[in-house]
Amino acid sequence: xxxxxxxxxxxSQKAGMLTNVDPNLKQNVENWTGVKLLDTSxxxxxxxxxxxxxxxxxxxxxxxxxKMGWQPDLVAGHSLxxxxxxxxxxxxxxxxxFKLVSLRAKLMQSxxxxxxxxGVIVGLSRQEVAELxxxxxxxxxxxxxxxxxxxxxxxxxxxxxxxxxxLELASKQGAAKAKLLHVPNPSHSPLMANVAEQLDYEIGxxxxxxxxxxxxxxxxxxxxxxxxxxxYDLANNLTHxxxxxxxxxxxxxxxxxxxxxxxxxxxFTKLLKVKTDQVSNITLSEMTIDDADFLLNKWKGK
Amino acid sequence: xxxxNWHTHRDAKAxxxxxxSALLDGKFAKTEDVVKVLEALIKPxxxxxxxxxxxxQASFLSEALAKVDADKVHDLHMIMSSISRPExxxxxxxxxxxxxxxxxxxxxxxxxxxxxxxKTMQVGDIHTYLELFGRLFIDLxxxxxxxxxxxxxxxxxLYTGFNTExxxxxxxxxxxxxxxxxVQANEIVDKVPRVDIPAGWVDVVIPADKPYQLExxxxxxxxxxxxxxxxxxxxxxxxxYEKHNVQTLNHGVGFNTSAIELLLPTYGExxxxxxxxxxxxxxxxxxxxxxxxxxxxxDSIHSFGGEVGMEKYIAARPDVFFVGxxxxxxxxxxxxxxxxxxxxxxxxxxxxxxxxxxxxxxxTHGRLSGFGGAPNxxxxxxxxxxxxxxWQSLKPADDPLAKGQKLVVQMVETFGSNKKPxxxxxxDAEEVRKEAKLANVPIMIYSEDTTHIVTEEGIAxxxxxxxxxxxxxxxxxxxxxxxxxxxxxxxxVKKLRDKGIIALPEDLGVRRQDAKRSLxxxxxxxxxxxxxxxxxxxxxxxxxxx
Amino acid sequence: MEKLNFTxxxxxxxxxxxxxxxxxxxxxxxxxxxxxxxxxxxxTGSDGFKEVWKNVLDRFFTRYPLKGKFVIHDFGATPGVxxxxxxxxxxALNDEK
Numbered sequence: 001x002x003x004x005x006x007x008x009x010x011x012s013q014k015a016g017m018l019t020n021v022d023p024n025l026k027q028n029v030e031n032w033t034g035v036k037l038l039d040t041s042x043x044x045x046x047x048x049x050x051x052x053x054x055x056x057x058x059x060x061x062x063x064x065x066x067k068m069g070w071q072p073d074l075v076a077g078h079s080l081x082x083x084x085x086x087x088x089x090x091x092x093x094x095x096x097x098f099k100l101v102s103l104r105a106k107l108m109q110s111x112x113x114x115x116x117x118x119g120v121i122v123g124l125s126r127q128e129v130a131e132l133x134x135x136x137x138x139x140x141x142x143x144x145x146x147x148x149x150x151x152x153x154x155x156x157x158x159x160x161x162x163x164x165x166x167l168e169l170a171s172k173q174g175a176a177k178a179k180l181l182h183v184p185n186p187s188h189s190p191l192m193a194n195v196a197e198q199l200d201y202e203i204g205x206x207x208x209x210x211x212x213x214x215x216x217x218x219x220x221x222x223x224x225x226x227x228x229x230x231x232y233d234l235a236n237n238l239t240h241x242x243x244x245x246x247x248x249x250x251x252x253x254x255x256x257x258x259x260x261x262x263x264x265x266x267x268f269t270k271l272l273k274v275k276t277d278q279v280s281n282i283t284l285s286e287m288t289i290d291d292a293d294f295l296l297n298k299w300k301g302k
Numbered sequence: 303x304x305x306x307n308w309h310t311h312r313d314a315k316a317x318x319x320x321x322x323s324a325l326l327d328g329k330f331a332k333t334e335d336v337v338k339v340l341e342a343l344i345k346p347x348x349x350x351x352x353x354x355x356x357x358x359q360a361s362f363l364s365e366a367l368a369k370v371d372a373d374k375v376h377d378l379h380m381i382m383s384s385i386s387r388p389e390x391x392x393x394x395x396x397x398x399x400x401x402x403x404x405x406x407x408x409x410x411x412x413x414x415x416x417x418x419x420x421k422t423m424q425v426g427d428i429h430t431y432l433e434l435f436g437r438l439f440i441d442l443x444x445x446x447x448x449x450x451x452x453x454x455x456x457x458x459x460l461y462t463g464f465n466t467e468x469x470x471x472x473x474x475x476x477x478x479x480x481x482x483x484x485v486q487a488n489e490i491v492d493k494v495p496r497v498d499i500p501a502g503w504v505d506v507v508i509p510a511d512k513p514y515q516l517e518x519x520x521x522x523x524x525x526x527x528x529x530x531x532x533x534x535x536x537x538x539x540x541x542x543y544e545k546h547n548v549q550t551l552n553h554g555v556g557f558n559t560s561a562i563e564l565l566l567p568t569y570g571e572x573x574x575x576x577x578x579x580x581x582x583x584x585x586x587x588x589x590x591x592x593x594x595x596x597x598x599x600x601d602s603i604h605s606f607g608g609e610v611g612m613e614k615y616i617a618a619r620p621d622v623f624f625v626g627x628x629x630x631x632x633x634x635x636x637x638x639x640x641x642x643x644x645x646x647x648x649x650x651x652x653x654x655x656x657x658x659x660x661x662x663x664x665x666t667h668g669r670l671s672g673f674g675g676a677p678n679x680x681x682x683x684x685x686x687x688x689x690x691x692x693w694q695s696l697k698p699a700d701d702p703l704a705k706g707q708k709l710v711v712q713m714v715e716t717f718g719s720n721k722k723p724x725x726x727x728x729x730d731a732e733e734v735r736k737e738a739k740l741a742n743v744p745i746m747i748y749s750e751d752t753t754h755i756v757t758e759e760g761i762a763x764x765x766x767x768x769x770x771x772x773x774x775x776x777x778x779x780x781x782x783x784x785x786x787x788x789x790x791x792x793x794x795v796k797k798l799r800d801k802g803i804i805a806l807p808e809d810l811g812v813r814r815q816d817a818k819r820s821l822x823x824x825x826x827x828x829x830x831x832x833x834x835x836x837x838x839x840x841x842x843x844x845x846x847x848x
Numbered sequence: 849m850e851k852l853n854f855t856x857x858x859x860x861x862x863x864x865x866x867x868x869x870x871x872x873x874x875x876x877x878x879x880x881x882x883x884x885x886x887x888x889x890x891x892t893g894s895d896g897f898k899e900v901w902k903n904v905l906d907r908f909f910t911r912y913p914l915k916g917k918f919v920i921h922d923f924g925a926t927p928g929v930x931x932x933x934x935x936x937x938x939x940a941l942n943d944e945k
Contacts, residue, residue: 123895123896125722126667127667151720152720152722171896174896174897174898174899174900175896176894176895176896176897177895177896220416221412221416222416222420223413225395246412246668249412249668249669250412250413250416253388253409253410253411253412253413254388255388278843528874528929529929529932530928530929530932533932715926715928716926716927716928717926717927717928718926719874719926721894721897721926721927757928758928758931758932759928759931782904782907782927782928782931783900783903783904783907783927787907788903792910792911795911807935813939814932814935814936814939815936815939815940815943817932
């Protein structure tokens with residue numbers, strides 16, 4: 001039975017989500033990073049709180065599933081999710097990944113002054129959005145076509161005024177939705193090059209292993225089996241769009257029977273269900289690990 | 303002057319088989335030795351056909367091929383009808399293969415697109431099935447072929463049964479030009495039910511660890527047929543099948559044609575058409591044709607391949623299907639494609655995009671799906687000479703030296719389910735040609751071969767148009783509110799209707815209110831099972847109670 | 849969720865109430881009432897398609913200039929399905945009882 005493990009990024013975090021996390025693991029994370037995880041709404045306005053907490057949730061879930069004997073055949077992480085994915089694929093150690101994400105979050109928090117962010121457009125094709133971006137983007141007024149979340153859902157990253165101009169053009173052209181996202185930096189655009197450079201330097205110092213399964217890369221949607229390619233994705237995915245739609249199309253060509261979405265939220269299971277009803281889905285934020293184990297055993301037996 | 307050695311291939315083959323003799327007991331190798339056998343018999347740079355058929359996959363051999371030592375076996379030139387399984391592409395990542403000539407890549411279209419872009423895979427060309435089979439005898443003559451059989455006897459005779467598909471064609475190309483034929487077998491038996499491929503053509507037989515992969519590609523659940531597809535089906539039957547008196551045909555499988563198959567016993571019956579149309583078919587055994595067969599519409603069906611779940615039903619209807627003396631069907635893709643080309647009055651299919659001129663393509667950004675059989679089935683065979691009522695009805699009136707034409711019908715809704723227009727000014731394929739560096743734009747069916755287009759708005763009788771301008775206007779008249787369709791205007795529509803170049807449902811006497819699911823002869827998979835007297839056995843994924 | 853309104857100057861008065869379609873995914877329901885003016889009231893779950901609706905209605909009314917009050921509840925139908933339901937409503941009017 002082939003399984004696809006999906007790791008969401010930022011967006012669905014909420015206060016109290018760390019309640020059932022292994023306290024020892026939580027303590028370790030706080031020791032390694034020097035960051036006390038508050039798990040509160042106010043706390044979740046800080047990048048390090050968000051990113052470390054989400055990663056903690058995911059790694060806790062991965063450990064539990066693996067202890068029960070489950071292994072992924074394909075892993076796909078969205079933005080921050082690449083780190084959970086890389087951990088699940090056996091590429092990076094627990095301590096290393098938390099320290100790395102801690103640094104990533106810190107760098108992202110301080111990388112951009114106010115006035116930068118992201119937007120989302122639903123209902124236009126990627127080509128159509130690219131045309132609109134071309135009409136607005138200049139070096140002084142930068143906006144980039146960023147994430148490819150689905151066939152008709154794409155994001156923009158850049159300077160807020162430039163983004164707003166593109167959103168307006170999109171609405172005029174018949175976009176079903178064109179609005180700003182609550183994200184304080186222009187993630188997944190060339191504007192994040194500084195952060196990527198520093199991450200790249202830090203990752204270069206770590207010992208990483210070849211993935212034990214197929215890792216779907218954000219930066220180009222390719223299925224990757226070499227550690228060098230995973231490394232590149234972990235360091236540099238912030239400067240490239242997340243080609244999620246392509247990643248999932250490729251994943252489906254490997255014929256997985258089961259998908260498991262790690263916490264928090266269920267956004268990516270929803271997107272997957274629109275594409276196919278041939279995959280059985282588990283969303284860990286909506287059930288206990290024991291329930292997930294039960295279902296996996298049931299489906300494996302079929 | 304030294305004599306040329308005229309049997310280098312024969313010598314080379316003998317040397318290879320000799321080198322593998324330790325692994326072989328006569329023709330038979332052990333299951334666990336499969337990787338070693340492949341390493342012994344395949345040389346770097348070889349042309350290798352791997353069975354990659356449409357339905358049937360030599361999955362034991364393809365998985366083994368992905369495990370060979372790339373230092374021993376590398377730079378293979380693969381020739382495949384259908385790129386279907388992940389390991390068909392893994393061998394390129396591993397350096398085992400570098401070049402590919404193929405026809406269809408639907409199940410792996412995203413990865414194929416990526417591998418061409420990053421040059422992991424070099425594509426010779428994309429073909430239609432029959433064209434690729436032809437080249438196996440001309441300039442793509444294989445060194446090694448890897449195929450699958452159901453049963454093999456102790457001498458090495460092969461039984462391929464329902465799913466014979468293109469196996470005999472592939473094996474013939476190797477067997478008679480000193481290629482090596484390696485077969486994976488589901489079972490070794492004392493006696494095969496019949497001989498589909500004689501032992502004399504076979505070199506090596508390896509029992510597989512599990513049966514070869516077989517996909518039910520042509521089963522369509524009637525519950526998924528929409529009212530719009532029913533309306534279009536009614537228009538097609540009235541405005542094309544009846545009008546042109548179509549006796550022989552092929553349906554490109556999809557929900558549109560499944561709807562037509564289920565409308566014959568009901569709507570077709572109401573029109574009094576039984577026995578008058580749709581008598582001889584070239585068609586994979588689609589379950590949705592069962593009601594028409596049972597109602598007495600169908601004289602014969604020849605198939606390219608089998609369809610999982612239809613075996614018992616087919617065996618019980620030997621008057622209709624091509625069933626051997628042993629009681630099981632034999633399919634044949636090469637001959638089916640020949641029949642579809644020359645012996646059928648009409649092809650009906652669908653597509654993802656049609657451009658302003660009437661060219662069709664299923665190639666879109668980031669997905670290179672190839673062509674399959676459509677370019678062949680959907681083209682006019684200028685070599686045809688025999689006349690039928692349907693073919694003759696398309697003969698132009700004004701040219702004494704002219705002849706008839708095959709009906710090539712494209713059925714599409716004006717907008718896809720993602721609410722994007724199907725009718726576009728320029729096909730995505732134009733961009734993809736540049737991205738994938740192909741010699742030509744990957745068009746599936748050309749405008750000049752397309753005789754009719756059916757949309758939910760009406761039918762465009764393109765064969766009646768006098769010029770490209772008129773052809774474009776006819777397309778615009780039925781292209782709905784797509785950017786192409788918005789160029790039409792009421793005066794133009796009236797002119798075309800008066801000339802009989804377009805027909806709206808009311809012109810055909812088709813009532814949109816009648817386009818209800820209750821008009822389908824079968825509305826669920828259970829209905830189909832009932833029509834078949836319990837002989838049809840739907841595959842697991844189509845059963846609603848699992 | 850969007851509410852759209854359109855008006856037309858059409859000539860063929862609708863003589864009776866007609867109801868076609870269902871509010872199911874990918875489908876829509878049309879309630880057509882006799883009236884002195886042609887007004888179209890659309891409630892749709894798919895936002896941003898005002899232009900497309902106008903095109904579909906323009907095209908339909910050019911061929912079949914029905915005068916009446918149209919109330920449409922849409923659940924993500926494609927333009928093809930919208931056209932189907934509108935033409936079914938038109939046919940229902942032409943039926944003799």
